[in-house]
Amino acid sequence: MRTIGLVALHVFRDSVRDKVLYSIVAFAVILMAVSYLIGQLTAGEDLKIIKDLGLAAMSLMGLFIAVFIGIGLIAREIDRRSIYAVLAKPVRRHELLLGKYIGLVGTLFVNLAVMALAYYLVLAYIGSTLSEAALKAASAPPTDPRLLLAVMMIGLELALVTALALFWSTFSSSALLSAGLTFGLYVAGQFGADLKNFEQVVKSPAAGLIGRALYYLLPNFAAFDIKTEVVHALPIQPGYLSLTAGYALIYIALLLTASVMIFARRDFK
Amino acid sequence: MKGVTKLGAGFLTIAVLTMGVVRLQMVREQRFTQAEATQQVLYVSSPAVLTRLALSYDALVADLYWIRAIQYYGGTRLSDAASKSYALLYPLLDLTTALDPNFNIAYEFGAFFLSEKKPGGPGRSDLAIRLLEKGIAARPDRWQYPYDVGFVHYRDGDYKDAAEWFLRAAETPGAKKDGERADVWLRPLAANTLAAGRDTRSSRVLYQQLLKSDASWLRADAARRLKQLDAIDSIAVLEQLTAEYERRFGNPPPRWDDMVRAGLLRRAPLDPDGHEYVLNPWWGDVTLADDSPLWPLPTEKPA
Numbered sequence: 001m002r003t004i005g006l007v008a009l010h011v012f013r014d015s016v017r018d019k020v021l022y023s024i025v026a027f028a029v030i031l032m033a034v035s036y037l038i039g040q041l042t043a044g045e046d047l048k049i050i051k052d053l054g055l056a057a058m059s060l061m062g063l064f065i066a067v068f069i070g071i072g073l074i075a076r077e078i079d080r081r082s083i084y085a086v087l088a089k090p091v092r093r094h095e096l097l098l099g100k101y102i103g104l105v106g107t108l109f110v111n112l113a114v115m116a117l118a119y120y121l122v123l124a125y126i127g128s129t130l131s132e133a134a135l136k137a138a139s140a141p142p143t144d145p146r147l148l149l150a151v152m153m154i155g156l157e158l159a160l161v162t163a164l165a166l167f168w169s170t171f172s173s174s175a176l177l178s179a180g181l182t183f184g185l186y187v188a189g190q191f192g193a194d195l196k197n198f199e200q201v202v203k204s205p206a207a208g209l210i211g212r213a214l215y216y217l218l219p220n221f222a223a224f225d226i227k228t229e230v231v232h233a234l235p236i237q238p239g240y241l242s243l244t245a246g247y248a249l250i251y252i253a254l255l256l257t258a259s260v261m262i263f264a265r266r267d268f269k
Numbered sequence: 270m271k272g273v274t275k276l277g278a279g280f281l282t283i284a285v286l287t288m289g290v291v292r293l294q295m296v297r298e299q300r301f302t303q304a305e306a307t308q309q310v311l312y313v314s315s316p317a318v319l320t321r322l323a324l325s326y327d328a329l330v331a332d333l334y335w336i337r338a339i340q341y342y343g344g345t346r347l348s349d350a351a352s353k354s355y356a357l358l359y360p361l362l363d364l365t366t367a368l369d370p371n372f373n374i375a376y377e378f379g380a381f382f383l384s385e386k387k388p389g390g391p392g393r394s395d396l397a398i399r400l401l402e403k404g405i406a407a408r409p410d411r412w413q414y415p416y417d418v419g420f421v422h423y424r425d426g427d428y429k430d431a432a433e434w435f436l437r438a439a440e441t442p443g444a445k446k447d448g449e450r451a452d453v454w455l456r457p458l459a460a461n462t463l464a465a466g467r468d469t470r471s472s473r474v475l476y477q478q479l480l481k482s483d484a485s486w487l488r489a490d491a492a493r494r495l496k497q498l499d500a501i502d503s504i505a506v507l508e509q510l511t512a513e514y515e516r517r518f519g520n521p522p523p524r525w526d527d528m529v530r531a532g533l534l535r536r537a538p539l540d541p542d543g544h545e546y547v548l549n550p551w552w553g554d555v556t557l558a559d560d561s562p563l564w565p566l567p568t569e570k571p572a
Binding site: 227 | 321324325326327328329331332335336339340369371372373374481485488
């Protein structure tokens with residue numbers, strides 16, 4: 001356990017050295033610049049647009065970090081041949097893998113937490129500039145605590161994307177292929193409803209069955225999207241969040257188990 | 270020292286090249302303005318396709334389409350073109366609301382834009398109502414959408430349908446919500462609209478509601494409309510007085526001073542924006558001065 005923690009800490013420090021946390025600065029600059037521009041470009045609902053933009057920026061920045069760093073976590077060690085030096089130490093393969101995963105997810109969560117703080121500060125400022133009528137007309141208050149639920153779901157989604165990226169990188173030595181596969185599954189995972197109802201648009205029952213099987217097997221990334229609900233203060237069904245969180249954790253466990261099994265048998269020559 | 274000189278030379282080169290790029294762009298712009306006139310194109314017109322393309326960023330893409338719809342409407346409205354085409358306005362609003370079915374402002378302002386009368390506006394009340402009906406399907410609890418449909422009918426002079434929609438608005442669960450109780454004023458409004466037809470009282474109620482809007486331009490427009498209604502009522506009273514003058518002296522008053530001398534007015538009357546009303550010495554009818562910000566008045570007749 002201690003080894004996993006040390007590897008995770010190393011990954012976090014490596015990410016800081018690689019200027020990953022610069023994304024926070026980029027996020028804050030984008031949000032502040034846009035919050036000024038939005039007032040000039042739109043007619044009302046500035047608050048909704050800034051909320052949408054903040055959540056989308058957090059999700060997109062996290063997605064790029066999760067994919068591009070996630071696929072390099074193992075591949076880079078193999079490329080640089082530093083994997084030999086690491087595994088020569090008392091570090092078992094699964095400890096290295098899990099440490100890497102936890103380190104990157106930790107980086108992502110720190111990133112998200114600071115971005116969420118910047119997000120709330122910008123929203124509080126925007127809220128202070130709005131008229132009473134605009135505040136009354138808004139579907140939710142500027143610094144609505146429910147926005148944190150969306151941030152939490154983004155965090156879980158990113159943890160799943162990281163597990164997916166790590167999974168591909170355990171057996172593929174091509175970063176491009178790993179990135180393509182991760183992004184491909186991320187996109188496919190947004191089409192859950194279409195896959196589920198595939199039988200309604202095809203004549204072949206077999207094709208319909210395959211669509212339905214894919215719906216259950218592929219990671220359902222659409223389930224993590226509650227951005228619209230929190231921004232519009234719409235109700236979220238009881239148990240939805242806990243079930244989705246449970247789904248993410250089980251899927252992550254599945255991917256990490258598969259990654260550990262593949263990585264344990266991988267030949268680095 | 271050598272390093273500093275190199276760095277300085279580098280910055281200088283960048284500055285010179287930047288100025289070159291900007292200058293060239295300015296020259297290019299002057300020479301090829303006509304050739305570069307952009308035509309508004311909607312690359313993706315299917316809401317179903319766009320919703321899928323947006324992945325989980327549908328709300329953000331909806332915001333972008335909404336901003337585009339506003340810019341498109343504003344750009345077209347302010348253009349000098351003799352015949353203004355708003356062909357893309359409804360498709361843009363349709364895409365916006367397909368991406369985010371809870372985008373209230375896109376339904377409400379979108380319908381307002383679409384139903385604006387020609388020649389300045391699109392004059393497409395049918396599309397405005399279609400957009401609002403989409404909103405009603407997405408959020409049947411909101412009273413604002415049926416109310417807005419009523420408003421579109423009202424603007425078109427279709428008072429019977431307007432009254433029906435105001436009643437429908439009063440029946441929605443949202444109108445009966447504590448703290449809001451919009452049904453309290455929606456029912457009398459429906460009754461007024463149905464009974465009185467073109468009266469300024471109904472208009473006043475409608476525009477007073479718009480005064481509570483969160484959009485400052487809509488509040489400003491409503492405030493101007495309310496002043497116009499005040500002017501309509503004042504003109505009605507003034508025309509009664511000019512008729513009284515004609516009854517007494519056998520001809521309409523040539524100037525306001527004659528009305529003052531006859532004791533019918535204390536001074537020359539001013540409109541709500543402080544401009545003197547114009548008196549027609551031949552017929553005795555009263556109008557706004559054409560330099561008044563309230564000119565021209567809508568066609569409503571006073572109650």
